[in-house]
Each structure stands twice: as C-alpha cells, then as structure tokens.
Amino acid sequence: MSTKALEITLPKPYPLQREILAHSARHKLIVAGRRAGKTVLAGLMAAHYLLDGKQVLIASNTAPQANIFWDMLERWFAPLTAAGLVVRHRAHHTLRLGNGLLTVRTASEPDNLRGFSADLLILDECALLPASIWREVGIPILADRQGRALLISTPKRKNWFFELYIQALRDTSGTWKTWAFSTEENPHIARAEIEAMASNMSEISFKQEILAQFVDASGQVFRNIEQCTYEERYNTYEDYCKTYHDARMALGIDWGRSEDYTALVVGDIQNRKVVYVERFTQIPFEQQLARVVELVKAWHVEIVKAEYNSMGGPMVERLQSLLEGTSTQVYKFNTTSATKPRIIEQLSIAFERVQIQIPRYEEALLHELEFFSVLDTTSTNRYTYGAPKGVHDDYVIALCLWYDIVVNVNIRWVY
Structure with a gap:
C-alpha cells in the first residue's frame, strides 16, 4: 500500500499455519488442540479473502467465541476503517471493503444462517455445533459462488465432526485436505503453559483438549x-x-x-x-x-x-x-x-x-x-x-x- 495510513498489520503465521493457508484444497478441515492457533489461522484466511473483495461468513458456536473473531478482525482492519475504506457495522458484526463483505455470526441454531452466500465459510468449533451446520446449511451457503470452507475445532468425542474428518481424510479428489495437530505445534505457547493446563486435566481431557485426539463417547x-x-x-x-x-x-x-x-x-x-x-x-x-x-x-x-x-x-x-x-x-x-x-x-x-x-x-x-x-x-x-x-x-x-x-x-x- 502506498501510504502509512492505508497499511494494516496482520500476525505472522507460523510454518504450519502458512502451509494451511497456502494449500489449494477447496475445503480444509483442522483438528487442533486448544491454543494451537486455530482462531488466528481462520482470521488470517478471512482477512485475505476480504482484501480480495470476497464474501466471508464466520460462524462460531457461541456469542463470546464469535466476539473473539469480531474483536480481532475489527482491530486488524482499524486503519482502513479510520481511512474510510472499510465500513464497519458493529451491531451486525460486518466489515465491508469495496465488493468484499465479512460477517461474523453465531451458529448454535444453524437455521439462522440460511439465506447467506459466501466465497469462504469458516465454521469455528465444529465439534460443538449440530451436524446440520455443514450438511444442511454450510454446503448450500457455498453453492452459488462455488465457495470454499475452513472447518476448525478441538475434538469433542467421536461425533459428526469425527465422521467428516474420516471422510475428508479418505478423499482422493483433492476437494478436501485435513490437518491434525496438538497445542505443542504453536511456537508461541511455552511448554510450561501446556504442562500447567495438563496438570488440571484428566487423561481423557488431555488427549482431547491438548493432543487433539478423538476419544470415545462412552x-x-x-x-x-x-x-x-x-x-x-x-x-x-x-x-x-x-x-x-x-x-x-x-x-x-x-x-x-x-x-x-x-x-x-x-x-x-x-x-x-x-x-x-x-x-x-x-x-x-x-x-x-x-x-x-x-x-x-x-x-x-x-x-x-x-x-x-x-x-x-x-x-x-x-x-x-x-x-x-x-x-x-x-x-x-x-x-x-x-x-x-x-x-x-x-x-x-x-x-x-x-x-x-x-x-x-x-x-x-x-x-x-x-x-x-x-x-x-x-x-x-x-x-x-x-x-x-x-x-x-x-x-x-x-x-x-x-x-x-x-x-x-x-x-x-x-x-
């Protein structure tokens, strides 16, 4: 960008995040431990699409989680908002840049997302969302624009997200690409912090929340x-x-x-x-x-x-x-x-x-x-x-x- 006023500074992705961002698969499914960098990864992908004039929809499982995305993206785009290039609507959680539009919503009730259309759909903490969020709502959201999806979550037992992960893992068409990684992959989280989290978890919780492993439901x-x-x-x-x-x-x-x-x-x-x-x-x-x-x-x-x-x-x-x-x-x-x-x-x-x-x-x-x-x-x-x-x-x-x-x-x- 030509002037300081029009610059925005985005976080520098760590190597695995860069790999995921650069991959050409239409749909990307991420299984990762807590604090592994899922939110920043999704935010970076959303920011790039908005800068390219695309339609982006981010759907999180709860309002507080959706607010984390909104606050982060609002902060990143603040210089462009101040310059009048980005139109921000806080009540609706939208950022508009030229032809691009970024919307942040909650998805605990998937039917509330019907009618949206997107070039990029980000489903956050999928394992905590109803199965219909992808099969009945998510896929149609992408249909008319032939959009792409980023599905991210820490595992929560072997539910529909696990089944989709296995399906994506077996895909040979190139449509899907999966990544599974633990909290330790994040170079910004000190080992001592991970050990502190683990000290307050049961073995099952540690496998699920930190190691990002799918555990049995019973x-x-x-x-x-x-x-x-x-x-x-x-x-x-x-x-x-x-x-x-x-x-x-x-x-x-x-x-x-x-x-x-x-x-x-x-x-x-x-x-x-x-x-x-x-x-x-x-x-x-x-x-x-x-x-x-x-x-x-x-x-x-x-x-x-x-x-x-x-x-x-x-x-x-x-x-x-x-x-x-x-x-x-x-x-x-x-x-x-x-x-x-x-x-x-x-x-x-x-x-x-x-x-x-x-x-x-x-x-x-x-x-x-x-x-x-x-x-x-x-x-x-x-x-x-x-x-x-x-x-x-x-x-x-x-x-x-x-x-x-x-x-x-x-x-x-x-x-």
Whole structure:
C-alpha cells in the first residue's frame, strides 16, 4: 500500500499455519488442540479473502467465541476503517471493503444462517455445533459462488465432526485436505503453559483438549479406584483422630428426589480421606435434615456443601437455619452444565493420580464409581456424565461435592 495510513498489520503465521493457508484444497478441515492457533489461522484466511473483495461468513458456536473473531478482525482492519475504506457495522458484526463483505455470526441454531452466500465459510468449533451446520446449511451457503470452507475445532468425542474428518481424510479428489495437530505445534505457547493446563486435566481431557485426539463417547470416568481404597474402619471421629491428629471434616450432600437416594459423604479434607458414607430414600425431609445435623455433630464437620437445585434450595436453607450458631459452615452448590463437569473432572483427576482415599468396604460407593460414565448423547455435542440406566450416581455426586471442598478449602465461595 502506498501510504502509512492505508497499511494494516496482520500476525505472522507460523510454518504450519502458512502451509494451511497456502494449500489449494477447496475445503480444509483442522483438528487442533486448544491454543494451537486455530482462531488466528481462520482470521488470517478471512482477512485475505476480504482484501480480495470476497464474501466471508464466520460462524462460531457461541456469542463470546464469535466476539473473539469480531474483536480481532475489527482491530486488524482499524486503519482502513479510520481511512474510510472499510465500513464497519458493529451491531451486525460486518466489515465491508469495496465488493468484499465479512460477517461474523453465531451458529448454535444453524437455521439462522440460511439465506447467506459466501466465497469462504469458516465454521469455528465444529465439534460443538449440530451436524446440520455443514450438511444442511454450510454446503448450500457455498453453492452459488462455488465457495470454499475452513472447518476448525478441538475434538469433542467421536461425533459428526469425527465422521467428516474420516471422510475428508479418505478423499482422493483433492476437494478436501485435513490437518491434525496438538497445542505443542504453536511456537508461541511455552511448554510450561501446556504442562500447567495438563496438570488440571484428566487423561481423557488431555488427549482431547491438548493432543487433539478423538476419544470415545462412552467410557469409565474414574480410574485407579482399587489403588485409592483402604481397609481400616473408623467408627467414630475420636477413633479416627487417634491416627490422624490434624483431621478436618467436611460433608458433601446430594439430595434425593422420588426414587433417588439422599447421599452423604464425610471425609477428612486435610488428608483427603473419606471416613463415612450413608444414603437413604423415601423418608420425610425433616428426618433427613435431623440425620444430617446428627452426622455433623458426631464427626465434628466444619464445612458442608450441598446441592442447591430444585428441592435442594429449601433443604440447604433449612440446614443453615438448624446449624446457625455453630461453627459449621454450609455452602450451596448450583448444578449446571458448566459446574457439574468441573467437579466430576477434578475428582477424576484425583483418582487418576491416587490423591484420594475411600473405604474398600463401602461396596455401593465403589459400584457407582465403577459404572459412572461419559454417556453417549446424540442430541448434543457435549459430554454428558452420569450412571447407566438402572445404576445410581448419588454417592458419586456427594463425593464430588466433598472433594470440591478439599480443592477449595482455602477459597471463599461465592455463588
């Protein structure tokens, strides 16, 4: 460009990104680990198409993710916007340059993209999007312009994106080209940062999120269960403290509904050792609460964390009232699609690393842990954790809540 005012500075792609950008395949499919450079790669491709006067549509799985693309591209093209060459429409997330138009949208509802036409379609985090985003919506978007596609994602189980990856891998026509690479391929991410991420992930999560490997949709969540068991029986708090003088007790509660159990897990958060478990069903709420209070007193429980959803709300509030004036703190836990996987995965890591102890003689607890799985769901592209049909998971959830206290014992909770 002839003047400084008309220059824009784009990030310099690293070697693998340059290879992908330069390849002539019509459709490119990228399977990559987190922070591997997928977003910058897609942004560079979109920028080049816009500068060439082409129509570009970027579709991400969520509004926050779409905003990352928008903020990045808006920043890159700011000099041309200031010079009046690019027309920016923030409300619509569009940049217009001559005959070129770049649009950023969310794609969680693929039908909202019908009617678009593009020379380049970028589908971001495909594995989290419905299968129809490509087959029923994406392909028609490219039809009238004979457009090209860039599909990028970190794997999320072996869903439709995995099937498309295998199909593209076997393509011999030259239409498709695939790349699969881990986070380590990004030269801008320090090895120490990757190790820090890995330290907070289970083996399955590490394979998927960092190594960019497709993992099975179902399978046992908790490993090394046997290695985490112990034989001793502790009948009372005083009995336990003969061995562990620094004991600090906490209680996790999963309230039962209809045929479910109310499950209680008491454990020493100082030594990460479960000492007592109990469950019951079909008894009045006041009797359940009375039993909880009795257990709190018997085991000198300092902290209680209980599920707050649905019927749990009034139960937690009533328990707080019953324990008012004591030294026991009661915290609520709202179970959501974001919070439940977090507490399950951190417990999974504890079992993997043998950082937790549970009593070997509590067969119901061991049974639930052994059968607790990543469930296969065809209606969503996210992992769903739970027990197979006919198996309870009440102890597992109560154990997760207890272990969440272990992990966050020095953190003040705010919910």
